[in-house]
Amino acid sequence: xxxPPARRTLLILTLxxxxxxxxxxxxxxxxxxxxxxxxxxxxxxxxxxxxxLEPYIQVQxxxxxxxxxxxxxxxxxxxxxxxxxxxxxxxxxxxxxxQLGPVLRRLAALQQEAPHPAxxxxxxxxxxxxxxxxxxALLLPAPPETPGPPPARPRTxxxxxxxxxxxxxxxxxCWLLHGFHGFMRAAGQVLGEWRAAPGPRSRRHSPRxxxxxxxxxxxxxxxxxxxxRQEPRGQPPR
Numbered sequence: 001x002x003x004p005p006a007r008r009t010l011l012i013l014t015l016x017x018x019x020x021x022x023x024x025x026x027x028x029x030x031x032x033x034x035x036x037x038x039x040x041x042x043x044x045x046x047x048x049x050x051x052x053l054e055p056y057i058q059v060q061x062x063x064x065x066x067x068x069x070x071x072x073x074x075x076x077x078x079x080x081x082x083x084x085x086x087x088x089x090x091x092x093x094x095x096x097x098x099q100l101g102p103v104l105r106r107l108a109a110l111q112q113e114a115p116h117p118a119x120x121x122x123x124x125x126x127x128x129x130x131x132x133x134x135x136x137a138l139l140l141p142a143p144p145e146t147p148g149p150p151p152a153r154p155r156t157x158x159x160x161x162x163x164x165x166x167x168x169x170x171x172x173x174c175w176l177l178h179g180f181h182g183f184m185r186a187a188g189q190v191l192g193e194w195r196a197a198p199g200p201r202s203r204r205h206s207p208r209x210x211x212x213x214x215x216x217x218x219x220x221x222x223x224x225x226x227x228x229r230q231e232p233r234g235q236p237p238r
Contacts, residue, residue, distance in 0.1 A: 043188035
């Protein structure tokens with residue numbers, strides 16, 4: 001079943017809220033690691049269909065009408081995992097923030113058209129993600145002069161033509177939320193790779209490295225190794 005009972009969905013979201021404390025609007029924790037971890041947890045939470053898609057299908061009656069199976073992501077609607085991995089920290093955060101806009105606008109409309117407790121909870125999480133992005137961006141160093149990969153912009157396709165029974169608009173919202181869950185899954189995976197930073201490439205693209213200000217030691221200034229004497233050129237070592 002796509003749509004669990006409303007009480008079960010509300011209970012799940014309430015329990016998750018007890019363990020997540022997104023940065024309040026305008027407040028930035030001092031720890032960059034705390035911000036990164038919180039952003040990763042929120043992204044993992046919003047990837048689950050129970051937070052948005054399943055309540056939407058239930059409220060819109062798509063299960064009864066047999067249209068729940070049509071809720072599939074349209075190709076190219078959101079940046080994929082490989083594209084997100086190519087972005088630097090600042091471009092990634094800008095891309096993540098840009099993708100929140102269409103979903104927040106849809107939630108605001110749903111609160112007027114078809115009220116449900118899940119909309120307010122999801123809106124709180126998304127605003128927490130946006131504020132954490134803002135706080136992390138403040139801690140990043142100034143962008144370099146050399147141009148890098150531009151942040152991906154929202155790719156919301158044009159809406160289908162309106163129909164008297166409004167099924168087209170319902171399906172449009174279904175496609176949007178399905179694609180958004182997949183996008184948050186990819187974003188959470190990238191953020192998890194940043195937290196782990198297992199290899200040189202991950203360290204290079206991770207904001208943790210940028211926030212530390214670390215880098216390679218400039219050439220020509222390496223300290224001499226202890227216990228080894230420089231031999232004159234042209235003579236074999238003793």
